[in-house]
Amino acid sequence: MCVSSATIDLSTQANIDEIKTTHVHLNWNVDFENQNLHGNVVLDLQTLVDNVDKVVLDTSYLDIKAVHFGDQVLKHQVAERYASLGSALTIQVPTVEKAGTNFQIKIDYATTENCTAVQFLKPEQTLGGKHPYLFSQSEPIHGRAMIPCQDSPSVKVTYSASVRSHLPVVMSALQTGVDEDADKEVGFKTYHFSQKTSIPSYLIAIAVGNLVGQEIGPRSTVWCEPEMIEQAAWEFSDTESFVATGEDLLTPYEWGRYDLLVLPPSFPYGGMENPCLTFVTPTLLAGDKSAVNVIAHEISHSWMGNLVTTNAWKHYWLNEGWTVFIERKILGRLYGEATRQFEALSGLKSLQESVDLFGKDSLKTVLNPDLRNGADPDDFFSKVPYEKGFNFLYHIEKVVGGPSIFEPYMKAYVQRFASTSISTEDWKAFLFEYMEKTHGAEMVKKLNTIDFDTWINKPGMPPVDPEFDTSLADACYDLAKRWDEARHSDDLSFSAKDIENFSAGQKIVFLEKLTDSEPLPHHLVQKMDELYNFTSNHNADLRLRWQQVCLMTSYEPIYPEVVKFITEQGRMKFVRPLYRLLHQAKNGAQLAVDTYLEHKSFYHPIAAQLIEKDIGLVKSL
Template sequence: MASNDPCTLSNHNQVTVSHWHLSISPPNFEAKILTGKIRINARVISDNATQLILDTRDLTIVNVIDGLTGLTLSFKLGSVYEKCPAFGSPLIIDLPSDQTSHGSTPMIIIDYTTSPESSAVQWLEPAQTAGKQYPYLFTQCQAIHCRSLLPVQDTPSVKSTYSADVTVPKGLTALMSAVREGEGTAVGEFITFKFEQKVPIPSYLTALVIGALESRRIGPRSHVWSEKEIVDKAAFEFSQTEDMLKAAESIAGPYLWGVYDLLVLPPSFPYGGMENPCLTFVTPTLLAGDKSLANVVAHEISHSWTGNLVTNKNWEHFWLNEGFTRYLESLIVAAVWGEKERHLQQMLGWKSLQDSVDKFGPTNPLTSLVPTLSDIDPDDAFSSVPYEKGFALLYLLETIVGLDKMKGYLRSHVENFKYKTIDSNEWKEFFLQHFEKENDDGLFASIDWDKWFYSPGMPPYQPQYDVSASSACSSLAERWSQCNDDTEFTANEFEALSSTQGQEFLNQLLNKPPLSVNVLKKLETVYKMKERANSEIRFRWLRLALKGKYVDVYPHVVQFLLEQGRMKFVRPLYRELYNCDGDGKKLAMDTFIANKGIYHGIASTMIAKDLGVN
């Protein structure tokens, strides 16, 4: 039976994992190796399935035993999948002969170790942490990196519960994407933490972090975790978390995960956030000091419903996670910060979508809402397309049926599909059933569903947003684009803008012809761009300066590249520095080659591809 996921080597359509328990021994920080024992509970769902096939990459399998009898089972590790090495190697286990019929429930125990090359795990030396005293590790399993952390059916099509016990040296704390049971049990020089995730999740939501961590309560069901050096700053920054949770619940239904904690990771974390259940990971680039970037948490909170409860069946339908999450996020933003802020943020999203389409090219099939990923690493397809093109489709539907009806649909969507995985056709069928009367009345007749799903490039519809909140951005951007020596500006013009307006102002300048070096120097001086702590403002300013060939900004670009490893920032800046005249190309190459070890493996791999580094 063929898999419905082209990115897995497992036989999940024959035997499916329903639960697993993981035991992690004290990590070997020097060798960068984790030693684990995983007990897998599976169910045979086809006739005469003689094998359990799991996804692995860079794992050493020590032994495999039958958890019911204790007998050793035959297994082999297949060769690396040549057409796409990122898919790894299948672990093929011969099931006990009496556990192969439909409905059988084999239990398999696997002892294994990870490799220092595991793409899921980043190991940090004490010097790379804020405290400089203890080592640190964290995982990033989306999209198909969990297979380098543990043997697993690494596909969103499979959801399972899990439990775990993780032993670490005293002085360190372990956290996972699950509810922690107690405060840990100390034995000798080590302490063991226990976890349980009762809600079935796909493998990519598996998460582990070990470090010198402290927490602060920021709500009735939420703590923020980080190293002690920044935990209070993080608690201030994310103090509105409960307000966002309540806003999400009012739209999408009850929060079913128990706790909602945040972990502020070291700077090398490659994403803005990762929606690991019970423990959202966020980048320290959100710590602007004024809560101006805290609304990113609204996106990760939204994933608690769209993505974590209702999940894309495979990575070709990733927009069902991210487009829906962008949409729910926008409704939370409207509830907490107002409808004008919602529209302003969506304007930023449209710019991000245009940047992605420009990068890939408008005919590149990876800019389709539902791309084909046969023999393609999902990381190579990652962009803002599923986020923003998906949002654009849902916003179009909102303009047709109305905001209130769309909110009602969203709640029904979650209720109908929770705990399940779906593809785009299943979504469309349910949507049209929900709006049966509207469909019969021809309200959706103008929508070419296949064009939306499968055509590359920008969407066939551009949303019309309320531009009242952006008018100040537009007028200011126009003045700067027409600036001459006599044009006067004041610092208050920029200070009066919100963070989102400041980003939109710079975006509008980026869409205009390059500013001259003299104008860029003037903008930098008047608005004190070198002093900005807001990473989104800083990122756009540096791009604007590179576009205008302002070579004096090169050291500031390099500084920003080395301060953090968020791919949203570092990948475009490396590409744009590389494409600059003169010393830009050499500086980009030299900076990356000398410092690629500071980045997460996912980011390092993608930057290397961007720059053509072997």
């Protein structure tokens, strides 16, 4: 089908209006000594208009060595760097007279030390401590730091790869074979991969290290360093139930495998939905499966984001808002509607924190933000597209009449837009088209009661109170109220039994609620920890919330625990708010700066850039 290009992607410098990439083949050598990937990329291209005489690609800090068109060496020029968008690579090609013409170019190149897409770890930065490691993270616009490409989600490609390495290699594709090196003394192998479902450039991913795999389901293997394989296999043993529930809600899972890679601690995200191989943080290994909801989220991306993709980062909410919505549908199916509502309440709290951080009138709280003038999509990364997007879809579901009407539409939406990239305008047009065709003019009248413009284009919190069910949250709220009131009385009738029946999620919501009130006095914080043992808890989300409660009141005994937490893992969800709060706390500013500077090399480049803005080392936009 033909999908409109209602929005130009302002985050690419490639000439995507004149030419498109259809397939990418990578020939890479993994060089741990020089900390780079080097080799070549072969791009299959197709002209979209007549008389094309150049190919313009996105690059960022790449060393471009040569460009070939068959046996011909082509002239090329790397432009000066522009804002966050990198340097345009312009390649002069023999004039292609007719639209629809296919041709191929090969680019010899290497990544450089400034690469923001690939992080090389020294052995001491890994769990095993014996072998180096590398992993990539290309979302949103870091694919151009790893591959000269049309780095736009509007361009979806199939890809293949041949990667030579002395350590095992995994990629966001299916492995098709492994060749022993001719010189077996060297110990190198070449790993071959193929991804036959088209994906945007940001989903091309690689990891190399001392990796082992263990089957955890009929189509799932967990990969990680051998030191954590048993724990990881146990923690993620329910993965198949998430995949199967997603299929029941939407369409058959078409990627072949749903494998998981547990990365070293410096991975900056909870998970990255790389197709066939979700990357996840080791902070999910809580020992009690209390943090595996992230897997439901990443599995949901198999349809929302990976299969149906935003065509520009302005429309990022189409990836993330839809994914959160499906994630919570999966959790509701598996654990009951009360659980879905409880998760939605917690998400609303996170959204309020993002809006408070940016300011209720900030353009960064708009569902469709303005990314003109070289704006960096990373600067807009927050809970806004996730939770405001979820609330938007949740509201629409209520208006049209509930799940019985909305869930068939969800399936039709995936079927309609699978393997394409779309805009918010495309999404809205199909919503109205489907509802009118399936349910008639009266349903369109219901849709027209929704203030789409405010939801999509205005800043701040959602314009409608979602009225989530609070049945699982009420006990958390009541306990938080008691502690808040205790500051004004001598009644400290609390005990460990207060939370003995709370789930990990309920404990987190209790702590979240406390952050809505004035900071607690230190004697109450101390008493709470004596009773509830929050400081020693291993659930990373709970550690975050407890440490936030303590930092908000400048409770200095927690400072060493905060430093420990923000230096043993690099997940931005945890390190960024804790760095900010430590920097704001009494006697904490210099500690935050010193801690960051001492551990800067530990963090992923994307995380490092944002932490520096958070604690004032560089000016934030």
